[in-house]
């Protein structure tokens with residue numbers, strides 16, 4: 001890290017491409033060493049960029065943009081100046097497909113990111129990335145005509161289908177992670193009279209207004225995960241498990 005920092009200073013680095021966590025480590029190292037790094041542009045990729053890390057970086061780097069890709073297929077999406085979703089590149093066919101049937105979903109439904117590359121020396125046809133995303137159907141204000149992915153929403157195998165929609169642990173975690181006063185949570189899925197019932201159990205931190213917290217959690221789940229749920233306050237939850245699927249199928 002010392003060497004890299006020194007190299008950045010020596011060559012007057014102003015831009016960074018790589019892992020957001022690495023950029024953070026580099027900036028921290030610079031701050032600790034009293035070095036003034038002049039990174040003004042960052043294109044970060046290859047791992048999730050949670051809102052807290054993004055704002056930490058944006059306090060220090062004037063433009064931070066996120067990319068999405070896989071080792072096999074290269075760049076599959078990038079944020080424009082609006083930073084509202086990831087435009088797909090025009091040298092690859094990026095689709096979002098039903099994880100079970102394989103049909104392309106252009107209407108904003110969630111599915112697996114599937115890629116076809118047009119390179120003669122590296123043919124890749126309908127390669128399933130295993131990542132979940134959905135398309136943002138509205139045109140982008142930047143006027144680029146390419147469709148936008150809504151970002152990484154989890155892995156295909158982790159997702160659970162509830163009332164015809166996918167609920168995935170990684171996304172649920174991200175949405176609820178920074179809820180003030182929320183100690184832990186768990187989704188419970190049950191099957192009552194042939195209908196899926198989804199609820200969320202929460203453990204509030206001590207001294208928190210339980211009713212207000214329940215409402216806040218309910219609203220986050222509605223607006224970000226697009227599920228209507230009942231929220232129940234409980235005393236304790238087993239650690240690690242985010243989705244408890246109790247449905248039985250005859």
Ligand SMILES: [Zn+2]
Nearest residue numbers: 080082140142
């Ligand atoms: Zn745009």
